[in-house]
Amino acid sequence: MEFEESARKDLAEYQNLSQQLQMILMQKQQSQLQLSEIDRALNEVESSSNAQIYKIVGSVMITKTKEQIVSDLAEEKDSLKMRMDVFSKQEDRLKSKLSDLTTKLSELENKMKSNTSLNPNQRVKRQLS
Numbered sequence: 001m002e003f004e005e006s007a008r009k010d011l012a013e014y015q016n017l018s019q020q021l022q023m024i025l026m027q028k029q030q031s032q033l034q035l036s037e038i039d040r041a042l043n044e045v046e047s048s049s050n051a052q053i054y055k056i057v058g059s060v061m062i063t064k065t066k067e068q069i070v071s072d073l074a075e076e077k078d079s080l081k082m083r084m085d086v087f088s089k090q091e092d093r094l095k096s097k098l099s100d101l102t103t104k105l106s107e108l109e110n111k112m113k114s115n116t117s118l119n120p121n122q123r124v125k126r127q128l129s
Contacts, residue, residue, distance in 0.1 A: 007108045014101045021094040028087040031080050038077045045069050 045053060045066060052063045064072075
């Protein structure tokens with residue numbers, strides 16, 4: 001009985017960690033897309049010969065110098081890289097926990113199988129030892 005309760009708890013934790021991992025992977029992917037966009041924008045701005053560049057802020061378009069835009073984009077890029085590093089660390093941690101839980105659940109499954117193959121007297125003896 002305690003095997004089943006432990007298995008239920010571990011299975012619930014496994015499902016929770018799997019969902020967390022999925023969310024982290026989606027956020028990481030979105031950050032990667034944003035990073036690609038910033039790289040493309042940086043390339044365009046740096047190759048532009050214009051000293052003044054337009055930037056959309058909310059519903060308003062403003063002019064900024066090329067240097068200001070490059071600085072803003074570089075800052076945003078650095079921020080995204082830090083977020084991606086955090087996501088990678090979280091991903092690694094979650095994958096490690098999931099691996100440990102998979103092993104534990106496998107062991108519990110094997111114990112439960114071996115217990116169900118025993119007759120009732122053997123089960124009582126095994127539980128007592």
